[in-house]
Amino acid sequence: MTSTATTGTVGHEKLTMAQALNRALRESMAEDDSVVVFGEDVGALGGVFRITDGLTAEFGDTRCFDTPLAESGIVGMAVGMAMNGMRPVVEMQFDAFAYPAFEQITSHVAKMRNRTRSKVSLPMVIRIPYAGGIGGVEHHCDSSEAYYAHTPGLHVVTPANAADAHRLLRAAIASPDPVVFMEPKKLYWTKEEVDLGAELPGIGRAMVRREGTDATLIAYGPSVPVALEAAEVAAQEGRSLQVVDLRSIVPFDDETVCAAVRSTGRAVVVAEAPGFASVASEIVARVTERCFHSLAAPVRRAVGFDIPFPSPKLEHVQLPGVDRVLDAVDDLQWDLS
Amino acid sequence: MTSTATTGTVGHEKLTMAQALNRALRESMAEDDSVVVFGEDVGALGGVFRITDGLTAEFGDTRCFDTPLAESGIVGMAVGMAMNGMRPVVEMQFDAFAYPAFEQITSHVAKMRNRTRSKVSLPMVIRIPYAGGIGGVEHHCDSSEAYYAHTPGLHVVTPANAADAHRLLRAAIASPDPVVFMEPKKLYWTKEEVDLGAELPGIGRAMVRREGTDATLIAYGPSVPVALEAAEVAAQEGRSLQVVDLRSIVPFDDETVCAAVRSTGRAVVVAEAPGFASVASEIVARVTERCFHSLAAPVRRAVGFDIPFPSPKLEHVQLPGVDRVLDAVDDLQWDLS
Amino acid sequence: MTRDLDLLLPSPHPVELIDPTGQTVAEAAHELPDDAALLRAFAGLTTARRINDQAGALARQGRLAVYPSSHGQEACQVAAAQVLTDDDWLFPTYRDTAAVVIRGVDVAEAFLPLQGAWHSGYDPHRYKVAPQATPLATQLLHAVGVAHAARLRGEPTVALALCGDGATSEGDFHEALNFAAVFRAPVVFLVQNNQYAISVPLARQSVAPSLAHKGIGYGVPGERVDGNDVAALLTVLGTAMARARAGEGPQLVEAHTYRMQPHTNADDSRRYRQDDEVAGWVQRDPLTRLETWLRQHDLLDDAQLAAVTADADQLAARMRTELARDATPEPAELFAHVYATPTPQLVEQAAVVADELSREDEH
Amino acid sequence: MTRDLDLLLPSPHPVELIDPTGQTVAEAAHELPDDAALLRAFAGLTTARRINDQAGALARQGRLAVYPSSHGQEACQVAAAQVLTDDDWLFPTYRDTAAVVIRGVDVAEAFLPLQGAWHSGYDPHRYKVAPQATPLATQLLHAVGVAHAARLRGEPTVALALCGDGATSEGDFHEALNFAAVFRAPVVFLVQNNQYAISVPLARQSVAPSLAHKGIGYGVPGERVDGNDVAALLTVLGTAMARARAGEGPQLVEAHTYRMQPHTNADDSRRYRQDDEVAGWVQRDPLTRLETWLRQHDLLDDAQLAAVTADADQLAARMRTELARDATPEPAELFAHVYATPTPQLVEQAAVVADELSREDEH
């Protein structure tokens, strides 16, 4: 789980996260016949975000195919295929459109190994484009990671850059266990210089993205760039903020996160989802439980409000931006230290 | 929301929680023609837990009726009926069997008011028997409250005794907003002396169930009796534990909970659900955020492990019992104070 | 039994009353609607087409966040609105904005979500039009609930619920038809089979003889109709509505039509279908066929056409003006419409936003 | 089209080959299974009935946490197991323990969940039997997936998926039939229509002409069969399996049967049905009718009956011994089977439990 690995492709190139994901699918399919990709519009169209672009053309329509429009059907069929020797990678078109599959995910995907005392494992990946920032309409911008993270039996990972997208998706497909792979859709088109052959930590490891000494920002997925930008602004104002990117929500990398927080003594969790009973709550809780006496101030949250995700013109109100993050940092009782 | 109210019935009687719930339904149906009860087996059978016993006989089968076996259908039809002047109270047969309705609950029940800028409200109640302790088989013992509590737009309440069951269900049915009403099934048959006419706080208020000075146990639903028992045992060992019963998870009663924790300086959250990204996480997080400098030790959790709910013979391992609660209390760094 | 099956199964061919060339179909099993209804439908078709054209233009100009056009499906849009009485409810999808407007919803209110300003812009109770639904097939159950509630109270309401061919694959479609049947709820389900669910053609969606054949599995009569023939739609839907209103239960109607444009303005339909397929459907345009028929029957002359067109022009002008305005509600509303009374948590959070915004204003 | 419909719609009456009095049905449209198959079925029926009786007794004694009996439905249980080859998969529900045992699963393994010891007790891969499913209709989709995977690899596997009448109302039933049809997956769906979903009678579940009529809505042939006539079941299911194996796609079979006992031992069926209704079905008992037929055809004598009964006795004895043992796994297993490799969080939590238990032991 915590091992690092090279992934075959070597050398630096400029890639978007969407392209990196497509590359990961392509490589996994080429390497392993049992990897199959299906969902709504993933065939000829290549998915509404083009993540599966060209896969049907390259591998044929038994390896990458469109299904009837039914998410429970997609996930349920994937369960059966995984039971019978395949490694299905299914796409849910948007976050809120995975909800029809919720029973299959919680009652079967998450529990099959447990139910059968490991006699049946389900090596499958459920890809879910999630979160806001693209001006999407209702039901297209939910941050739904907490539902899955709260469900024992699922791995939940979410990349924040192209290299991780590639590395983590490769690892998710190779995993013997089901992985809910949450793709921050607002980062799909961010182009980056990446080395797909680089050795990167796998599922279960967080990474410190920026060193800093005054406080630690803990973020994942779409909030990592926000945290990095906030750290940049803070630096100009003379405050040194460290940024940790979780990468993997389940398993959670207590080691890296706690070491980081202990080194600064202050922390802010940044996440888009409504804060109540969320992944951010968990991070605050576990960091506090584990680092209490290293903390100079309570861990703060710069998170989404407990409201349904707003329409495009108001989404900026909901999304934690640099200002909300820095407000939370300001709140860390600096006068007491 | 925070008002108290008498509920019509006066005088003390011995009632189980199941009977108290039945009484609440009966009273609400008698008072208001628009209250309708439906779900699986709620008619002739009176529900598998007999909560709706006798309602069809008393009010006719247009007021309390069986539906085809489809939970999304039940909740979706309730949405429509609530849109059109009714106050549906629907029963999900067990916790895990509400999952097929998850899309209807998250995408419609929770969002209709918001979507329509309050032009359409959904006065409906989704009753869910939940949690363990009855030796139930797979899928019959999930503690699923976090899924709902994390979803903005839903009220989530859960009684821990017969009087509250009656009071809170009456309030839920009267509420202009959808309420997910979580019934701790292991408490259905606990008989108590209750005064159904008593003035009790409504939705949104927690109650201190036992006074204590050394530490605060924060519990809800099925864990309240466990917390009370733990406090009893601790008292014999010379430690004075205060017990707070949340009653309402959303809205959350910060005022009562924080006042309690500040008064003792130490706290343990007790809950059955797997701890990760749970309601317990939220309680730890918000209590810590708000009471940090009153805390002598980090808030601890005595909660379920992050595993699928075990079979009957192993459920005792998963359920936080008195010992796990007292271990957590022991952990509150008493030597430091 | 045999008789039962005949009542439940659709007729062997889709009902067509006016053929694609504008001629009356000989020996049709159903009667044509009366002249007034057809003239009203023609005005509706003209309006619907104009709404699609104007909204498409506004989307291209970036004045709408997105627009799923019903170009080609206007006959369904018009018939769905026209068969309703004031008591009836309409349950539209994201693609049915034209039907919503023809039902009477103000165009500024109807387009608010497409401007990106709020999820729904009109008062559903006022117009008896549910918010346009995005999660596929979910609204069909709401229609059953609205209809069942009305029936319990003895009201004459019928709910007309729309969905697409793709949506028929969702579990909620199944549950809605079954609930409606078991409760004999006054609901008419109109499936606009426009041959595609985004990129997925009907053949990958279903291998049933037709979507209307699904009805029998619920004991619900199914019927197929040429979805570009507004006359046939008015007749078949009108009969279904009357039947439901009379207490005879729900009905399923499948309309064969075609989505002439991409799924939304953001879609690239050349990735999954050929131009000549689209061209074939131009021959079946719902407007031209009714116009031909009306002219042949001396029910429409140039002056009348000009009047109808002028009305549509006026609506388009209103769209341009109204949709140029930013009608975005105040941020505070985000916290006001979660519960009837905001929770203490939301009161706190609203204050955070108010503070953030006031400091932004200072800058 | 007409021909298509005939192929898809069930025959006007449920297929019956041996009538309730044990007589061969004259002019039946299907052939009887051969004598060996019927004798094997009789042994199976005897076993299944004994499993139900013994498990019922153990449940009354508190040795099983719960038991959902298939008493009355044994013909379905036996036929479902008997039509399978070694390549085929069975997808049973909670009520199908008899079928699971007849398929070959060790009785101790099959009953582990009913003892309350673990959720499933056998290795699904070893027996090609999926874990018995509780969330209704969900397993039908898994069957489609298993079948589709096999078909992609060119394997001869057919999946036989069981569900009840109530389960047909769930969205997953719909999605499973549609996916199977669209992908032409080799799946046979057997609905055991035992007239009740707990307390809810079929009439509140569906008003379709029959549940088999649901097939046509997916382009899946539907057939009805007397579910207490094991001969008819073997023939109809056997044909469906062969058809699926030959690549002709899925089939839906509805078996008319009756749940003679309460939903489970915890249920009180007098609340929702009359004793005389139950009594009527005693006349249709699947065992007596086949026994009569076999005796009349000189295929069964007292000695053979004794041998069959002795086998069943032996199984029952084994159940009593095996299910007296507490086969509950170690608590540590709770943490070992969540992921292939326990997360750091689970390693910590397992240690907490180990500590709790070690201190309990000390007491």
Ligand SMILES: Cc1ncc(C[n+]2csc(CCOP(=O)(O)OP(=O)(O)O)c2C)c(N)n1
């Ligand atoms: C539950 C759900 N899944 C997926 C989507 C994404 N989606 C939006 S429209 C669409 C295609 C719908 O096709 P159809 O029902 O035929 O309607 P049409 O768009 O053709 O009018 C899809 C997949 C959705 N809105 N809801």
Ligand SMILES: Cc1ncc(C[n+]2csc(CCOP(=O)(O)OP(=O)(O)O)c2C)c(N)n1
């Ligand atoms: C999704 C889901 N909802 C509810 C239940 C609770 N439940 C268990 S069995 C049952 C009735 C099932 O009836 P049917 O499908 O006819 O099967 P039978 O029990 O008659 O064999 C119900 C409602 C469940 N197991 N799963």
Ligand SMILES: [Mg+2]
């Ligand atoms: Mg379509």
Ligand SMILES: [Mg+2]
């Ligand atoms: Mg049944």
